Amino acid sequence: MIQVNDIIQVNIETLVAGGDGLSRLDGMAIFVPDTVPGDQIRAKVVSIKKNYAHAHLKEVLQSSQHRVKPPCHHAGSCGGCQWQHIDYEEQLRAKKAIIEDCFTRIAGVDVPVKDVISNDQLTGYRCKVQYPVQQVAKTDPFIVGYYQKGTHHVVDIETCPVQPSTIDVITRFIRISVAQMGLKAYVPKNRKGLLRHIVYKYSETHQNLLVIFVINARQAPEKLIDLSKTLRDKFPQVAGVLVNYNIQNNTIILGSKTQLIDGVSYIEEKLNDLRFKISADSFFQTHPKMAFRIFQEVYNMLKLCVEQASLLDIYAGVGTFSLFLEPLASSVLAIEESPSAVRDFHDNIQSAGLDDKIRCIQGKAEIILKELYDNEERFDVILLDPPRKGCERAVIDYIASMTDRYIVYVSCNPATLARDVKALIAKGFRLEYTQPFDMFSFTHHIESVSILKKG
Numbered sequence: 001m002i003q004v005n006d007i008i009q010v011n012i013e014t015l016v017a018g019g020d021g022l023s024r025l026d027g028m029a030i031f032v033p034d035t036v037p038g039d040q041i042r043a044k045v046v047s048i049k050k051n052y053a054h055a056h057l058k059e060v061l062q063s064s065q066h067r068v069k070p071p072c073h074h075a076g077s078c079g080g081c082q083w084q085h086i087d088y089e090e091q092l093r094a095k096k097a098i099i100e101d102c103f104t105r106i107a108g109v110d111v112p113v114k115d116v117i118s119n120d121q122l123t124g125y126r127c128k129v130q131y132p133v134q135q136v137a138k139t140d141p142f143i144v145g146y147y148q149k150g151t152h153h154v155v156d157i158e159t160c161p162v163q164p165s166t167i168d169v170i171t172r173f174i175r176i177s178v179a180q181m182g183l184k185a186y187v188p189k190n191r192k193g194l195l196r197h198i199v200y201k202y203s204e205t206h207q208n209l210l211v212i213f214v215i216n217a218r219q220a221p222e223k224l225i226d227l228s229k230t231l232r233d234k235f236p237q238v239a240g241v242l243v244n245y246n247i248q249n250n251t252i253i254l255g256s257k258t259q260l261i262d263g264v265s266y267i268e269e270k271l272n273d274l275r276f277k278i279s280a281d282s283f284f285q286t287h288p289k290m291a292f293r294i295f296q297e298v299y300n301m302l303k304l305c306v307e308q309a310s311l312l313d314i315y316a317g318v319g320t321f322s323l324f325l326e327p328l329a330s331s332v333l334a335i336e337e338s339p340s341a342v343r344d345f346h347d348n349i350q351s352a353g354l355d356d357k358i359r360c361i362q363g364k365a366e367i368i369l370k371e372l373y374d375n376e377e378r379f380d381v382i383l384l385d386p387p388r389k390g391c392e393r394a395v396i397d398y399i400a401s402m403t404d405r406y407i408v409y410v411s412c413n414p415a416t417l418a419r420d421v422k423a424l425i426a427k428g429f430r431l432e433y434t435q436p437f438d439m440f441s442f443t444h445h446i447e448s449v450s451i452l453k454k455g
């Protein structure tokens with residue numbers, strides 16, 4: 001039997017959800033990050049459970065044909081991307097196999113998973129960036145970037161190829177300025193210091209952005225206000241600078257209050273003539289071009305099977321699906337929890353002249369759905385686009401009784417997708433197919449659209 005600290009020699013068979021390579025030794029599954037199917041490696045065992053173990057890569061003895069030189073020079077340390085060392089075709093193949101595996105293992109179903117639709121913009125695609133900020137000692141330079149793999153140490157990111165390059169330039173300026181001004185980075189251990197995160201929201205349409213300083217304070221210090229004004233003077237692409245107040249002792253990035261310091265409090269994206277206002281606190285798709293491909297896929301699929309449908313859009317954000325699918329609908333009702341997103345939603349339907357056809361209710365889906373169900377509201381199509389944790393069980397239970405036709409499930413997590421699909425199958429739905437999209441290239445994250453039909 002293997003022990004912790006053993007050095008083992010194994011072959012990597014496949015990639016699994018979470019991004020690790022999987023190998024087997026003495027009937028035990030061994031998960032090793034930074035590997036590629038086809039690699040022959042030496043690894044050090046770091047933890048052992050009943051049926052599986054985790055190991056760290058020590059040496060690649062024989063390299064897989066899919067192993068490549070990472071395009072990013074931070075790849076060895078930065079935890080932002082896990083698959084920089086894997087060729088693109090293999091990334092796509094692995095993503096499809098991971099979804100299939102989740103359906104088989106978790107849902108117990110063998111479903112048609114289509115080939116992954118590839119990303120035609122492999123660089124500069126990530127339009128939302130949340131950088132933690134650290135200083136090793138009080139007077140040390142600021143470190144701004146992503147957490148190192150498996151640690152809480154921040155890697156100072158000079159350039160990130162998957163993000164718009166303007167973010168590198170502005171980060172460089174902020175990093176130096178905050179140090180010169182004598183501001184301090186937040187230290188979670190003693191809850192002292194000011195600056196916790198720098199968040200960017202970038203508009204591809206207008207090539208401008210919001211800069212949001214997340215601070216451990218109830219009021220923004222003068223120095224930060226000065227810096228905000230300087231940023232806007234120096235970088236015309238900065239549309240607005242905001243401060244988010246987060247004095248909580250937790251790892252949630254944004255606190256509940258955000259204040260505009262200079263400029264405007266939102267950016268706009270235009271997709272296919274539809275205009276979306278996106279405030280600092282509102283969710284918007286991280287990769288707008290691939291999101292557009294998803295909206296098109298859902299539209300084209302529904303066009304073949306519904307006309308003048310009643311549509312319920314759950315987890316609606318600022319109204320993307322509601323607005324895209326509106327031409328196929330007789331009415332659209334949306335549910336969204338975030339007050340900021342709902343405000344943007346209302347502005348977006350108003351500017352499209354559709355506020356008499358589309359309606360959004362603010363609140364938790366699991367609560368609003370009970371009211372709708374009790375009022376005997378029923379829909380031809382229910383669209384779900386939940387966060388990574390998937391749907392609350394109550395959401396599944398209500399929606400299963402609220403449509404006799406279609407459920408469209410947009411997912412960013414194959415494991416919770418498979419769990420929820422299993423529950424929907426038990427309630428009389430059939431999974432027609434799943435179409436994955438590569439929205440987050442070089443990472444293990446997988447976006448997909450699944451079509452379920454009653455009966």
Ligand SMILES: C[S@@+](CC[C@H](N)C(=O)[O-])C[C@H]1O[C@@H](n2cnc3c(N)ncnc32)[C@H](O)[C@@H]1O
Pocket residue numbers: 283284285314315316317318319320321335336337338341363364365366385386387
């Ligand atoms: C993955 S985003 C999808 C947003 C939108 N469909 C889009 O395409 O941009 C998930 C959304 O669900 C919202 N949300 C999270 N939990 C919720 C809940 N329990 N009830 C309603 N909305 C929720 C979030 O605020 C977020 O806007």
